[in-house]
Amino acid sequence: MQVLFRKAAYLMVGAALVLSSCSEDDDQTTTPEPQGLTATLSADARFSVLVDALERTGLDATLSGNGIFTVFAPTDAAFGQALIDLGYTDLDALEAGLGTEGLRNVLRYHVLGTIRRSSDLQTGYSSTAATNADGDPLSFYLSTGNEVRINGSAVVREANIEASNGVAHVIDAVLLPLSIYDLVRLNPQYSSLNAALMAADGDLDAVLAGSGSFTLFAPNDEAFQNVIDATPGVSNLNDLVTALGTDGLSTVLLYHVTSGIILSSDLPGLSSNTVSTLALDGNGANFTFDLDLGMNTTRIIDGSPATDPASLTEVDIVGTNGAIHGINAVLLPE
Template sequence: MMHWLKTLLTACVTAGLLAACGGGDDDPPPPPTIAALAQQQNLTALLAAANKAGLSATLANTSVSLTVFAPTNAAFNTLATQLGFADATAMVTALSPTALANILNYHVLPTRQTAAQLSTGAATRATAYTFDGSPATLAVSTTGGVRLTDAVLTQATVTTADVAASNGIVHVVNKVLVPPGVLNVVQMAQANPDFSTLVDAVVDANLATTLSGAGPFTVFAPTNQAFADIASTVAGLTPTQLSTVLTYHVLGSQVLSTQIPFGTPVATVSGQSITIQNTPLRIVDTTATPAPIAATDIRASNGVIHVISKVLIPTL
């Protein structure tokens, strides 16, 4: 009897020591770092951008615990073509390390947050990218999955959630998130498909180079629907008239929503004035129908965009 107890105790102690040392060969390996995980997931465009931006070491740092929204290669290619580059490789080559670092940091939360945790709490999350003295934020929606709204008012959907890493967690997303203050006003418009008609008109009027310059500018950006509402009118404009219409939407300085001089005529780059009213927020042009301002303060590197749902019509 004593011999049996001694044998049993020896077996238990041996099993305990094995467990304390990490177990047997059947135990799963520890999760990889975010950098290694991105390599495993074939997120090569993200890795190339991180390498040029000098962020590769951060993604491999095991002393941090981050949340990374990782765009797919297709997402990088989509943004690249929107901005006029051949592909993601060309875009990464063209953008500066600082610009890439700012874009990538906008995809990082400084703490580990699962999809379930993103579904609770505040409707916005502070990112690792600081703009204008404060962390830039992402709006989070969890209706029908996790969706993130960026600074240019476009949404990215989490396609693969909760990929565990040793230094945080990765959520794969189907779009590159566009931060405030990195791209110029033309590029910000290019990054939002709802401004494609405006972008085409700006290119046709040879204004893209000017609006990509130092500025600063304020652009009242009509949506595609706003242009569709007056399609026949726009089609009949001469190049000079089209330029007048477009510059009627531009101020030669940055005017944020908190700086709008309500009720006072404001001179546009066209040489004609508009008046901005409050409650409701709208712009009075030469027509009898004011233009509602649908969204404000889309911050670009050379100014600001305010979204309007009607094309402003100057005297032609």
């Protein structure tokens, strides 16, 4: 009888050890090691075109390696629609049309060099891994609310796909780099500026959306409202346009634009702290404004004694054809 009890005890202990071992194995299989972003995207059938494009441009190695990244990942359906919109039949044709380097830059426009999970996404501009012709990082505009939308077109459909070197968010459209006009147009804080650009002589909206190289010092809506409040007989933007005339409005707006790209890091090196604008004074010369460079602030002093200096509110928003710096006052040439 004692022998039987001992055999039963041995069997119970053995079964417990087997169950414990199985439980440990189960725990290990439910927590696999995270993979890099390329492997994570490759494992998801929704991103076969994106992964193909990454491999063609060598970015698969980048997103597999060291570093931290956020990828806004277009689905196959998003690429299919982009090909239709751009007039290409397939990815081969897209690469041939853009060139491999052009395709690489479009893909890099979907990448941030930092980790931003959904809780970190805020309305505003972000610098991407893509660059303009001068090597400056291109910006996109992200808006939050009922949905997260990028450049007014791509919506985040799924967030926070975790990888060992970053995070991916699923988007439903391919992002394309934008001009400085389009970056202004998307931001509700610059709605008055956008309306003024469209109303002024010279098709300034088209100019700032086209080829060329510009720096725009962009007054926000509060800046325009301050001018409206300070102008007798003017109660809204339409009244201001009427008071200035579309030709006068054009001169005022061009007073906020310079030729060439001036980033915030370039401002201290400008000769005499004077900036030549695209506005003409009527005698063939260009209006200028002055910079007051302090230790921590930069102020813009225009040509009108009736206005206060403007301060920079945001800097280095880079588009395909230039840069934008936000300012808190409308500049007047005289």
